Amino acid sequence: MLSLEFLDLSKNNLSGVIPKSLETLLQLKYLNLSINILQGEIPTGGPFKNFSAQSFASNAALCGAPRLHVQPCTNSTEKPNSKKARKYVLKYIVPGILSAMLLGTFITLLIVRMKRNEEVATNAILLPDQHWRKVSYQELLRVTSGFNESNLIGTGGFGSVYKGTLSNGMEVAVKVLNLQLEEAFKAFDSECEMLSNIRHRNLIKIINSCNEVDCKALVLNYMPNGSLERWLYSEKFCSLSIIERLNIMIDVASALEYLHHGYPIPIVHCDLKPGNILLDENMVAHVADFGIAKLLGGGDSMTQTLTLATIGYMAPEYGREGIVSTRGDVYSFGIVLMEIFTKRKPTDEMFDEEMSMKQWIANLLIQDAIVDIVMPIYSRKRQIKILCGRGIFYRPLWD
Template sequence: MRGSIPSDIGNMSSLIALSLDYNQLSGPIQTTMGSLKNLQRSYMNDNQLQGYIPYELCQLENLVDLLLGGNQLSGSIPSCLGNLAAALRTLSLNSNLLTSTIPSTLWRIKYILHVNLSSNSLIDIDLSSNHLSGIIPGSIGGLQDLVNLSLASNNLEGLIPTSFDNMLSLELLDLSQNNLSGEIPKSLEALLHLRYLNMSFNRLRGDIPTGGPFRNFSAQSFVSNSALCGAPQLHIAACKNRTIKLHSTKARGSILKYAIPGIMSVILLVTSISMLILCRKRHVEVARETTLWPQLQWRRVSYQELRTVTNGFNESNLLGSGGFGSVYKGTLSDGINVAIKVFNLQLEGAFLSFDTKCEILGSIRHRNLIKIISCCSQIDFKAVVLDYMPNGSLEKWLYSQNFCFNILQRLNIMIDVASALEYLHHGTEIPIVHCDLKPSNILLDDDMVGHVADFGIARLLGGGDSITQTMTLATIGYMAPGIVTRRGDMYSFGVVLMETFTKRKPTDEMFVGETSLKKWVANSLLSDSIVEVVDANLLGTENDFSFVSKIDCLSSIMRLALSCCAESPEGRINIQDAIGTLNKIMIKFLKDAAGGVVLRRHLA
């Protein structure tokens, strides 16, 4: 069969199984499929389907099998697939054009039996702390764009595949706490961008490689592998000399007498040939890396080019200003729209802000973090080139008369923000504290996906969980008092969560004296009057069948927000628990809303 899937397919409300696999269907997956509430099996694999995986598929709560492999689907894996936890057993998204990370919500599908995400352009795979067994398949080396891979705390066994050397983008590899055996492949020395390695608590043996990234790893990477040997600084046994010992000193002397001249001749010949090959190989390798690593090579831009693409940094291209500079919109020569933050170097701390922004944004990747394209640094001019977000900021959507969005859209955006914070706090080798989370720093792309931006005053925590430095640069109303810590970000997240659903800034003129946004919300929960504080645009009328479910949802959100910004840092919820709570709130709201629709149809 050829052509597109018809949109009328959504009218087949009693459909239980849909098998369209192994055809030549093209076009998008229809969003109307979200109406097929009884659908249990959907086979659309091995076609030519294009576009994004629609959010509406996440509403099919009875879905047992979802096979979309072998198509041309692009974009990210929807985080809402975690909503299918009750029924889903098989998920196949292999051999598509999917990018970015695997959403953490996907691992809440606790009854899943088969997952296939191979042959995509994913950059982050975390399968740690499951009950995975068997060997690591050699085909994993095909994930050449993968940046982070964690298979820690499973029951994997066998050898480490030599094909790992094909994953040239790899920066983090965690294979710890398994039953892996054999030697560490020397081919892993080719992973020149590998910054974090953990192979501890396995049954590995033999020499630890010494080239490439292995020069930078400490003993911590190889703990509890008793048969490994290596350099003294790794605090393990030295590798035994494998040369054959000649017991006769006289015989050894005779052999060396006649062998050395011949050996030296061979060595000189081999060295000459090797040098020639190496020179040629270097040229090949440089070209190969240029082809495989376009995303890691920042585009070179000059001040003159930035001035040209923004029409001279004039008011017509100004997107906003604040912090340490102004942000302008520009279009590069290849047609890519970008946002360019130009730093005001007259302000104290601007140089530190610029260096921090480049250091942090240049080393992290997450679908909910703003992406850096390039930096331009001169003595009297510094700028950062970033992805342009066409839908502007969360602040714009909250306070503009021309924009309005519903509970579900706001929930999705806050889950996006929470996912970004989870990555910053727990997904990097050195935890990062954003320090200035607020609606104007949450930007929205074409699909209304939230991206956390502006790392001008972000801090690296290093070895501890805090920095003994009082934050004075963050925005009033959003910052937590005291030292820089991840719990400070949680305070800001709680305030933003309240603002998103009340449409009230923490600095609103109504909050004077002892009153505050936090106390206002807390009092409404105590008096069971949440309807008086939430954005009226979210509620509708009391005669609406979904009114009660909306009140219940908003009350749960406000309770979560208050637990994020408790006065005591120790009393604040962490971001991982916050994400879990937000997802539970969303799932319950979707179920309640679906029940309201059924009741309305029944009464009609």
């Protein structure tokens, strides 16, 4: 380590002699060997000629020049036994130096990583102003043909979503909030905050926003294949294959992993369900609707809220006590996972206090009868055709 500039080995209970080899550290500007049990002569060459008595204080057996406030060296101490000196160096000094170097490297890497996290958070906050702008109510009227019913994509608890086309030909989804609902204002602020700061391939992206007195709206990426709920239950759409269902849930899991662990502050979606999972032209899933999402700041692993999510998908502790945590999203993910492979909603009439969806699936697994529920969703011949068409060697699906 010829470029070493700073070395502090004080208060380490080090014994033995100070290695003469340290004289070769010509870049060494600071050395602290105080409060140890070192012995022998203090080297005089290289950087040692610049060190003061403070560098060697509280080492009673050291000797050297008077300016270092140690005893003068005698013949007996000037030439210690070479084997003993080598033993002390190998046993104490070298491990001490290596430990100090490793500790310094670790601290440096930790500081660098903390700075990177701060930069990521800062960039995330600055990013929205650079990539999306506010639009007027008149512009929204133009791109949606006056919010024509023919462009209505769907409605939700806080407003409606319309399909629109920008001047550059880009198709978008315009989410207009119902201003008669007080909760809609909170949902608008929450969704703006969340979507403007996060970036992931499996999350819906915000393009523009409208924040006027008589209009609160978000302009989002248009998802041509609609929601997962429509694919599961609408007769107008063909059934999804087993592979497509699995890929969709992998996309959703990736989005949740980013929200919970990939952003500087954990984000809880709070309302994960098929209606909030949108599919693009390539059937890639995007998690949407962050109207009631929560940030877990200050190192908290959970928080509380009075806002209720969708019945059947929210975790028990959320419904009973309003406790919000990442575990609640994982619970909702599990419900959607069971629903997508069984095509049964958690609120199906067959489920009551005695039989929940979770218990129903558990019983089927115990009876080894889960294939009887999954297989009718998609014809066996068509499933084989898709698997073979993708180059996947076919084996019985229940294996």
